[in-house]
Amino acid sequence: MDQSPTSPNADQITYWNARAGNTWASMQKRLDAQIGAIGLRALDVLAPRAGECVIDIGCGCGTTSFEIARRVGPSGHVTAIDISQPMLEVARRDAEQNHVGNVSFLEADAQTYSFEPASYDALFSRFGVMFFADPVTAFKNLRAALKPQSGRLAFVCWRPLKENPWMAVPLKAAMQHLPPQEPADPLAPGPYAFADAERVKRILGQAGFGEIAATAHDQQVEMGRLDQAVEHCTRFGPLGRLLLEHPDAVAPVMQTLHKTLAEHISDGVVRMDSAVWIVTARRA
């Protein structure tokens, strides 16, 4: 794949192949425990059937790819695409260890990769579609891979940060140890780029999709024991990104988060609310 600085998603390719990709790769099991139920909800909406061919966009370490592969069965196939070499390494190792024969893991940019045209039944993504530099171009490219008329899509993406206390509360608490930040560009590639459902509908409409719907889904996230939840907040999401630039703040932020997150423990586990869109559409 094009790793050059001039490729359209060069920043994201660098980001997901450096520390972020390695962090995801090393903590995938714990992440799956947190967001697994949300992904399964979106997969139930997609409802892959035996024999279908599905693209898993931004498949990461392959958790959802394996679940789709199970659902489409040996007569179906999953093309799982990602730009992160360290995450794909985990996925490929798991596929080999578990003798999964109906998934192909592809290191490529979903915005530009030349998929076999008009040959897939469905597109799916668990939080892997908010990072495109040019989302309309990306979804035009992905649409072309779908079978005309019947090809469908379902993905899950975050609603705004303020509706996601599991990320907003730790971020707010941590800010006392960090320099004030310019407000982030809400349209820039990143976890909240698809927070505005109307924007997502416009993007998909411009890319040639029809029957577009975004359904709000709220779910409590189990963040693990207090020490696990603190570690998670300092390594992932907007706070994780900020702390990469300000490593001196990690220790005081962790101290603060121990106090803040302790207020959200029930039955020994930190639990906080999250909010997503489950987006569906069809190749018009």
Ligand SMILES: C[S@@+](CC[C@H](N)C(=O)[O-])C[C@H]1O[C@@H](n2cnc3c(N)ncnc32)[C@H](O)[C@@H]1O
């Ligand atoms: C938040 S992670 C989600 C990973 C996985 N879907 C999961 O739920 O565990 C986002 C993923 O999207 C991938 N990604 C970002 N931009 C991409 C692009 N242009 N093409 C393919 N994958 C991309 C990243 O490398 C990363 O693995």
